[in-house]
Amino acid sequence: MTTKKTDPAARAALFQDRNFRWLMTGSAISLMGDQFTLLALPWLVLRLTGDTVALGTVLALVGIPRAVFILVGGAVVDRFSPQRVLMLTKHVNLVLLALLALGVWQGALTLPAIYALSLALGISSAFSIPSGTSILPHALAPAQLGAANSVMMGLRQLSMFLGPLAAGVLIALFGDGSGGAQDAGGIAAALALDALSFGLSAWTLAQVKLRALPADPARHAPIWTSVVSGVRHVWDDAQLRTLYIYWGAVAVLVLGPLHIALPVLAESRPGLGAQALGLMVGAHGAGTLLGMVISGLRPGLRIGTLGTSVLLADIVIGLLFVPLGGITAAWQGALLMVLVGVLGGFMQVSVFTWVQKRVPPAMLGRSMSLFMFIFMGLLPVASAAAGWLLQVVSLPQLFAGAGLLLVAAAVLAWVGTAIRGVDDAVVGGSLVGRE
Structure with a gap:
C-alpha cells in the first residue's frame, strides 16, 4: 500500500x-x-x-x-x-x-x-x-x-x-x-x-482568470463533427475507453438497483419505514463526504496503482451489497451504506482528477460530457430495469445479484483488461508543463 x-x-x-x-x-x-x-x-x-x-x-x-x-x-x-x-x-x-x-x-x-x-x-x-x-x-x-476536486465534491455532498x-x-x-x-x-x-x-x-x-489555450483550428469545426471527434478521442485512448465502459457497468449494476431497491426495502420491510430510509441515505451521504475528505488529505493513498485501487474498492462495495437485502434493522443498513459511501467518495475524487489530467484541455469538455452521460444516460434505464426485475425476483436476490455481478465485473476487468496498470501519472502529458 x-x-x-x-x-x-x-x-x-x-x-x-x-x-x-x-x-x-x-x-x-x-x-x-x-x-x-x-x-x-x-x-x-x-x-x-x-x-x-x-x-x-x-x-x-x-x-x-x-x-x-x-x-x-x-x-x-x-x-x-x-x-x-x-x-x-x-x-x-x-x-x-x-x-x-x-x-x-x-x-x-x-x-x-x-x-x-x-x-x-x-x-x-x-x-x-x-x-x-x-x-x-x-x-x-x-x-x-x-x-x-476533493473540496468541490465535498461541498456538493x-x-x-x-x-x-x-x-x-x-x-x-x-x-x-x-x-x-x-x-x-x-x-x-x-x-x-x-x-x-x-x-x-x-x-x-x-472574477476567475482562465489560462489561454493554444490556437486550434479544429475548435471551429461543425458541432456534430466536434462531438464525433470527442467520442473518437475517448475510444482511441485504450485506458479511457476501458474505464468508461467499466464505469458504465458500475452505473448499471450499482446505481440503478440502489435508486429503486433501497426505498422499496425501507417501505416493505417491517420495522424500517421512511425514517430508516432517511437514515440509510444520510449514512451513504455522510460516508461519501468522509471519503472525499480522506481523498483530499491522502491523495496518494493507493493499494498498488489507481486502477488496482478502483477494482478492489468495487469488489468490496459489491460484497457490501450482498447482505443489504436481508437487513432487519436500520442501523445495519446505515452501517453498510456508510462503508459503501466512504469507498465510493474516495474513488470518485481520484477518478475525476485522473480524467481531468489525462485529457488534453481542448478535448476536456467533450470527454467530461461523455463521462457524465454514462451515469445520466444509463441511470434511468438501470433504475427501470431494477424496478422490472423486482417483479420476478426478491429484494435479497436483487441486492445479492447486483453485488455479485459487480464483483464479477471487477474480477473480469482485473484479469482481462489493462485497468490494473492505470496509475496517477499523466500518460501522454496532456497537462504536463502547464503552470
Missing part, C-alpha cells in the same frame, strides 16, 4: 489561489441554491396538481434533454471555453427561476408553463454540467486538481445534506401551498433564492 499526505503548504497555497477561492465560493452558493429548487419544484407540482404523472413528466423534461444534449454541450464548451458557457447558463437559469418564482408568487403559474420552464432548465443543464466539470484544469495547476433541510424549513415557515396558490410563499421564496444564487455565482465566476 502506498500513501501520501497532502503537503500543508500545498493545501494552504490552494486556498490562497485567487481562482480557486472564487470558484469554490461560487460553487458553494450555486450548489445550495440548486437544492432549494430540487425540493421546491416537485413540491410545487404535487401541490398544484396532486398528480404523480405530472411530477414524472416534469422530472423527465429536466432529465431527458440533459442526457440527449450533454455531448453537444461538451462540444460547445470546447469551442467557446467553459467559463463563457457556464456564465451563459447561469444567466439563463437566473431568468428561468425568476419566472418560476414570480409565477408562484402571483398564483399565475400553469402546468404547461411549468413544463416549458422545466424543459428549458434541462437543456441549460446539458451545457452547464460539462462546463462546470471541465473548468478546474483551465484555472489551476495540475498538481492542485486532486485537492481542489454537504449541500445535498444542508440544502434540503434549509429549503424544507423555508417552505414550511412561509407557505407550502397547502392552502392554495395564496399560501405558496415559501415555494416562491425557495425558487427566488436559487435564482439569486445563480446571479451571485455568475459574479464570482467573472
Whole structure:
C-alpha cells in the first residue's frame, strides 16, 4: 500500500489561489441554491396538481434533454471555453427561476408553463454540467486538481445534506401551498433564492482568470463533427475507453438497483419505514463526504496503482451489497451504506482528477460530457430495469445479484483488461508543463 499526505503548504497555497477561492465560493452558493429548487419544484407540482404523472413528466423534461444534449454541450464548451458557457447558463437559469418564482408568487403559474420552464432548465443543464466539470484544469495547476476536486465534491455532498433541510424549513415557515396558490410563499421564496444564487455565482465566476489555450483550428469545426471527434478521442485512448465502459457497468449494476431497491426495502420491510430510509441515505451521504475528505488529505493513498485501487474498492462495495437485502434493522443498513459511501467518495475524487489530467484541455469538455452521460444516460434505464426485475425476483436476490455481478465485473476487468496498470501519472502529458 502506498500513501501520501497532502503537503500543508500545498493545501494552504490552494486556498490562497485567487481562482480557486472564487470558484469554490461560487460553487458553494450555486450548489445550495440548486437544492432549494430540487425540493421546491416537485413540491410545487404535487401541490398544484396532486398528480404523480405530472411530477414524472416534469422530472423527465429536466432529465431527458440533459442526457440527449450533454455531448453537444461538451462540444460547445470546447469551442467557446467553459467559463463563457457556464456564465451563459447561469444567466439563463437566473431568468428561468425568476419566472418560476414570480409565477408562484402571483398564483399565475400553469402546468404547461411549468413544463416549458422545466424543459428549458434541462437543456441549460446539458451545457452547464460539462462546463462546470471541465473548468478546474483551465484555472489551476495540475498538481492542485486532486485537492481542489476533493473540496468541490465535498461541498456538493454537504449541500445535498444542508440544502434540503434549509429549503424544507423555508417552505414550511412561509407557505407550502397547502392552502392554495395564496399560501405558496415559501415555494416562491425557495425558487427566488436559487435564482439569486445563480446571479451571485455568475459574479464570482467573472472574477476567475482562465489560462489561454493554444490556437486550434479544429475548435471551429461543425458541432456534430466536434462531438464525433470527442467520442473518437475517448475510444482511441485504450485506458479511457476501458474505464468508461467499466464505469458504465458500475452505473448499471450499482446505481440503478440502489435508486429503486433501497426505498422499496425501507417501505416493505417491517420495522424500517421512511425514517430508516432517511437514515440509510444520510449514512451513504455522510460516508461519501468522509471519503472525499480522506481523498483530499491522502491523495496518494493507493493499494498498488489507481486502477488496482478502483477494482478492489468495487469488489468490496459489491460484497457490501450482498447482505443489504436481508437487513432487519436500520442501523445495519446505515452501517453498510456508510462503508459503501466512504469507498465510493474516495474513488470518485481520484477518478475525476485522473480524467481531468489525462485529457488534453481542448478535448476536456467533450470527454467530461461523455463521462457524465454514462451515469445520466444509463441511470434511468438501470433504475427501470431494477424496478422490472423486482417483479420476478426478491429484494435479497436483487441486492445479492447486483453485488455479485459487480464483483464479477471487477474480477473480469482485473484479469482481462489493462485497468490494473492505470496509475496517477499523466500518460501522454496532456497537462504536463502547464503552470
